[in-house]
Amino acid sequence: AQSVTQLDSQVPVFEEAPVELRCNYSSSVSVYLFWYVQYPNQGLQLLLKYLSGSTLVKGINGFEAEFNKSQTSFHLRKPSVHISDTAEYFCAVSSPTDSWGKLQFGAGTQVVVTP
Amino acid sequence: GAGVSQTPSNKVTEKGKYVELRCDPISGHTALYWYRQSLGQGPEFLIYFQGTGAADDSGLPNDRFFAVRPEGSVSTLKIQRTERGDSAVYLCASSRGLAGGTDTQYFGPGTRLTVL
Numbered sequence: 001a002q003s004v005t006q007l008d009s010q011v012p013v014f015e016e017a018p019v020e021l022r023c024n025y026s027s028s029v030s031v032y033l034f035w036y037v038q039y040p041n042q043g044l045q046l047l048l049k050y051l052s053g054s055t056l057v058k059g060i061n062g063f064e065a066e067f068n069k070s071q072t073s074f075h076l077r078k079p080s081v082h083i084s085d086t087a088e089y090f091c092a093v094s095s096p097t098d099s100w101g102k103l104q105f106g107a108g109t110q111v112v113v114t115p
Numbered sequence: 116g117a118g119v120s121q122t123p124s125n126k127v128t129e130k131g132k133y134v135e136l137r138c139d140p141i142s143g144h145t146a147l148y149w150y151r152q153s154l155g156q157g158p159e160f161l162i163y164f165q166g167t168g169a170a171d172d173s174g175l176p177n178d179r180f181f182a183v184r185p186e187g188s189v190s191t192l193k194i195q196r197t198e199r200g201d202s203a204v205y206l207c208a209s210s211r212g213l214a215g216g217t218d219t220q221y222f223g224p225g226t227r228l229t230v231l
Contacts, residue, residue, distance in 0.1 A: 004157075032217065043119070044158070044206070044222040051217050090157050101146060101210060101220060102171060105157030 002027035002093050006106035013081055013113055021076040021109045023091035033074040034092040034103065035065055044090065050074065061085070086113045117141075119223035121207050127229045128197055136192040136226045140209030147190050148220060149182055150206040158206055164190060165212055197230045204228070 007022040025031060035047040048059025055067040065076045074091060088110050092103040120139045128134050140147050146165055150158035160174040164184045172182070179197075184190040194201055204227050208220040 006157075036222075041224075043224045044208075046219050046221075049219070092157075101148065101218065102160050102163055102174075103148075103150075103158070103220065104160070105150075107155070107157050 002029075002031060002095055002098075002104055004091050004093050004104055004106035006091055006109050008109050009107065010110045010112065013111065015083055015113055015115050016080050018077065018079050019081050019085075019111060021089050021091075021111070023074045023076065023106060025072050025074065025091075025093045027072075027093065027095060029095050029097050032094045032096065033065075033067060034094070035059065035063070035074075035076050036090045036092060036105075038088045038090065038108075040087070047076070047089075081111070081113050083113050083115065085111060087111060119207055119209050119221055121205075121223040121226050123226060124224065125227045125229075127231065129231050130197060130199060132197050132230075134194050134197055134228065136194075136205050136228070138190045138192070138207030138209075138223060140188065140190070140207070141221055143211070144209035144221075145187070145212035146210045146218075146220075147184060148208040148210075149190070149192050150208065152204045152206055152225070154203075161192070194228075197228075199230050202228055202230045 005024045013019045033050040036044040048057045050067045058064045088108045091106040122137045148163045149161040152158045162172045167187045179195045182192045204225040206225045208222045210218045210220045
C-alpha cells in the first residue's frame with residue numbers, strides 16, 4: 001500500500017513570485033505520480049504525471065515537477081504564478097501492482113495568489 | 116459528451132433515506148471510478164469499473180454502498196440507510212482504460228451529498 005503526504009495545507013504567494021508545493025509518498029513498490037488541480041467550483045484537472053523516464057516532468061500552465069526516488073518526493077513548481085493559479089492542488093500516487101488507476105490522493109494544498 | 120457529467124449537483128436527504136448518484140462518463144471510456152471527498156481532505160477511492168464489471172470495490176466503506184454500470188457507460192452509486200457521516204462530495208472519473216493504469220482520469224464536477 002502507498003500513502004501521500006502534502007506538507008503544506010495552505011501556501012500564500014504573491015503574483016509573479018515562484019511557488020513550490022511539496023509532496024512525499026511512501027511505497028514499497030514502484031509508483032506512478034500525478035498532480036491534479038481543482039479550481040473553485042470545477043472538477044479535478046490533471047496538471048502532469050510521472051510514469052517513467054526523465055525525472056523532470058513538464059505540465060500544463062507552466063507547471064513542472066521533479067521525481068526524486070531517493071527522497072520519495074514529487075514536488076510541484078512554477079517560476080511565476082498568476083492570480084488564476086489560485087486553486088487547490090492534489091498530489092496522487094498509483095502503483096502498477098495495484099488495481100489499474102486506483103489513485104491515492106494527498107490532503108491537498110490550497111494556493112492563494114494575491115496581487 | 117465533452118466531459119464527465121454527474122447528477123444531481125447537490126443532494127440533500129434525511130438520515131436513513133436511500134440515494135442514487137449518477138455519472139455519465141466521456142464517450143468511449145471503458146474505465147470508470149468513484150471517489151469520495153470529505154471536507155478538507157483529498158479524494159478517497161471507492162470503486163473502479165472496467166466495462167460493466169467492478170474490477171476493484173475495495174474502497175466501499177460498508178455494505179450500504181453499492182455501484183452498478185449495467186451497460187458499460189452510465190454508472191449509479193447507491194447508498195442505503197444514509198448516515199450523517201456519508202455527507203461529502205462524490206466524484207466520478209473516467210479514462211480510456213489503458214493497461215497498467217497509466218492513462219489520465221478525467222473528473223466530473225461532483226455531487227455534493229448532505230445528510231441531515
